[in-house]
Amino acid sequence: MIKEERHVLVIFPHPDDEAFGVSGTISTYIDMGVPVTYACLTLGEMGRNLGNPPFANRETLPQIRKQELKNAAAAMGLTDLRMMGLRDKTIEFEDDEKMIKLVADLIEDTNPSLIITFYPGLSVHPDHDATGRAVVGAVGRMKESERPTLYTIAFANNTAEILGAPDVIHNVEGAAQKKLNTLNAHASQTVWMMRDMEKRLADKDPEALKWLHEEKFFTYRWE
Amino acid sequence: MEIVKPDQLQELLNSFANKDVYIHLETTNGAYAAHFKEGFFNAGAFIRNVVVKYELGKVAGESPHRVGLKLPSGWIYAQGITHYTVDEHDRLLMAGLDPDGKLAVALEISETPFTY
Ligand SMILES: [Zn+2]
Numbered sequence: 001m002i003k004e005e006r007h008v009l010v011i012f013p014h015p016d017d018e019a020f021g022v023s024g025t026i027s028t029y030i031d032m033g034v035p036v037t038y039a040c041l042t043l044g045e046m047g048r049n050l051g052n053p054p055f056a057n058r059e060t061l062p063q064i065r066k067q068e069l070k071n072a073a074a075a076m077g078l079t080d081l082r083m084m085g086l087r088d089k090t091i092e093f094e095d096d097e098k099m100i101k102l103v104a105d106l107i108e109d110t111n112p113s114l115i116i117t118f119y120p121g122l123s124v125h126p127d128h129d130a131t132g133r134a135v136v137g138a139v140g141r142m143k144e145s146e147r148p149t150l151y152t153i154a155f156a157n158n159t160a161e162i163l164g165a166p167d168v169i170h171n172v173e174g175a176a177q178k179k180l181n182t183l184n185a186h187a188s189q190t191v192w193m194m195r196d197m198e199k200r201l202a203d204k205d206p207e208a209l210k211w212l213h214e215e216k217f218f219t220y221r222w223e
Numbered sequence: 224m225e226i227v228k229p230d231q232l233q234e235l236l237n238s239f240a241n242k243d244v245y246i247h248l249e250t251t252n253g254a255y256a257a258h259f260k261e262g263f264f265n266a267g268a269f270i271r272n273v274v275v276k277y278e279l280g281k282v283a284g285e286s287p288h289r290v291g292l293k294l295p296s297g298w299i300y301a302q303g304i305t306h307y308t309v310d311e312h313d314r315l316l317m318a319g320l321d322p323d324g325k326l327a328v329a330l331e332i333s334e335t336p337f338t339y
Contacts, residue, residue: 046249046251046269048251048253048325048326048327049324049325049326050224050318050320050324050325050326051320051324052320052321052322052323052324053225053324054224054306054318054320054324057224057306057308057310057316057318058247058249058316058318058326058329058331059310059314059316059331059337059338060310062338085339087339089254089269124254124255124258125254125255126254127254156258157258157261
């Protein structure tokens, strides 16, 4: 069961961050008529997959990923996509106050009842952690009664030890095809993984089906 | 990008010598290296749009090649270069791609700044 929301604001640093664990949720909200804004901070300029023989180089990759991001948004039915113009792998080195203000401005502009982002410190990539930190920083400064709910993604190897089990589980089976289309839209990043995944799905591998049909979040707890 | 032809790369390196040029240099194992292999010591470095003027540029060794730039009072080098191209902005882009097509090192030389 997915809870009705006023407006959902999704904040991630890389094109494709939304695809793996949130695209089913985003698609479902849009189907429910809930407005969704996706702010993507970088264009994944430092992505390593260039292929061999290469299909891109360091300087053409950002344009490829920008187009993929737009295609992914279309696959989810998302119309409010915001590309924030920062550079991949540099978020943690930006001024912390600037990052908090970037998030605060997005909140002011969209007035979300729910924000989806990464859990700071348990999201492996320094950009993920820095993005989560900026969101927690911005929301933490709001009056408690006005704070949107925060759903976070965490996937560090020690996540279960620290956070236990995710408390929000969305069944997104109805959006499975849109989720697959979103993942495939990011072909430069996902083509290898999807080849394997589509085979597993065709074989009805229970773990792969669970991955496709369930999206899990940790509600951020303020203390 | 195509596989390095050392003679051609050498000529290209010569063509940027003794000019103010913008450099992009990067080495990486990927941000996830220590996630997939716990205990992996992840190191890398990145500079972009630093201006230098080198007096001698050389490609050395068999593939993966080494490329070194001698500066008036210093050095730049990259190890593991396998591919190169000159793009539509006349920039010399060199990269080291591992067998899976993942970038491990990049060295790029341009007379105009790279985008942000
Ligand atoms: Zn990411």
